[in-house]
Amino acid sequence: MSLLTVENVSCYFGSLRAVNEVSMIIEPGELRAVIGPNGAGKTTFFNLISGFFPPTVGRILFDGQDITGMPPHRRVKMGMARTFQITEVFPELSVRDNLRIPVEIEAGYRLSPWLSRTGKATVRGRVDELIAMSSLAAKDRKLVGELSPGDQRTVEIAMSLALRPRLLLLDEPTAGMGDQETYDITQLIHHLHEELALTMVIIEHDMRVIFRLAQHIMVLAEGSVLVEGTPAEIAANENVQAAYLGKTK
Numbered sequence: 001m002s003l004l005t006v007e008n009v010s011c012y013f014g015s016l017r018a019v020n021e022v023s024m025i026i027e028p029g030e031l032r033a034v035i036g037p038n039g040a041g042k043t044t045f046f047n048l049i050s051g052f053f054p055p056t057v058g059r060i061l062f063d064g065q066d067i068t069g070m071p072p073h074r075r076v077k078m079g080m081a082r083t084f085q086i087t088e089v090f091p092e093l094s095v096r097d098n099l100r101i102p103v104e105i106e107a108g109y110r111l112s113p114w115l116s117r118t119g120k121a122t123v124r125g126r127v128d129e130l131i132a133m134s135s136l137a138a139k140d141r142k143l144v145g146e147l148s149p150g151d152q153r154t155v156e157i158a159m160s161l162a163l164r165p166r167l168l169l170l171d172e173p174t175a176g177m178g179d180q181e182t183y184d185i186t187q188l189i190h191h192l193h194e195e196l197a198l199t200m201v202i203i204e205h206d207m208r209v210i211f212r213l214a215q216h217i218m219v220l221a222e223g224s225v226l227v228e229g230t231p232a233e234i235a236a237n238e239n240v241q242a243a244y245l246g247k248t249k
């Protein structure tokens with residue numbers, strides 16, 4: 001059974017069709033990219049999947065269950081996590097403390113007034129695991145606000161992993177990054193996909209990132225699917241070149 005099925009969803013803002021009859025099926029373990037020029041509807045499409053807006057028309061199934069009208073926090077509980085174009089971390093807290101928050105939430109400890117010694121050890125162990133997984137060991141005591149944008153993004157991704165997602169939605173994970181940071185984030189995503197078989201959908205502008213990571217790409221333009229295919233098919237498609245590739249770096 002597919003993990004995510006998006007059936008013919010549309011989202012209208014007044015007369016604007018931000019997303020227009022888009023369908024997508026994601027199998028477990030897949031890494032799918034969504035690309036398209038500015039204003040193509042990519043973020044709106046993510047907002048529909050993660051429940052920030054309901055679709056005007058259409059249906060969304062997660063693990064076979066209809067989640068079309070389900071609020072975001074319940075989707076998170078079902079195993080859907082998301083990162084944003086603008087990194088969402090707590091800059092005044094250390095890397096460890098940023099990670100501890102979702103770890104405690106996932107373990108159900110967040111509402112407890114105090115944690116037992118075993119509980120503390122469990123949380124510490126999971127935080128250690130996430131730090132190792134995302135190669136943050138050398139920076140784990142630093143305040144997140146003092147880290148580079150790439151490291152802050154890494155912390156954000158590690159925070160979403162703390163929730164043990166079955167589907168991770170990444171909205172432009174390398175936005176605003178330099179070359180080295182873009183490479184590092186790409187390697188991290190590649191590693192998560194290969195080692196953990198984590199299912200991901202990724203919106204990305206940087207074609208180097210897309211071509212390194214995705215086996216299958218969906219191109220949106222003006223809210224509709226322009227074309228779908230392998231990186232080689234997308235690179236060779238004249239409509240894509242006209243609508244998108246010609247306009248990017």
Ligand SMILES: Nc1ncnc2c1ncn2[C@@H]1O[C@H](COP(=O)(O)OP(=O)(O)OP(=O)(O)O)[C@@H](O)[C@H]1O
Nearest residue numbers: 013016017018036037038039040041042043044045
């Ligand atoms: N809440 C909203 N209310 C009204 N219009 C919106 C809203 N959100 C998005 N739009 C419009 O919907 C269209 C699609 O926007 P969206 O942000 O989804 O595109 P995008 O492909 O993610 O663009 P970018 O690459 O610039 O992030 C745009 O014309 C945008 O102005």
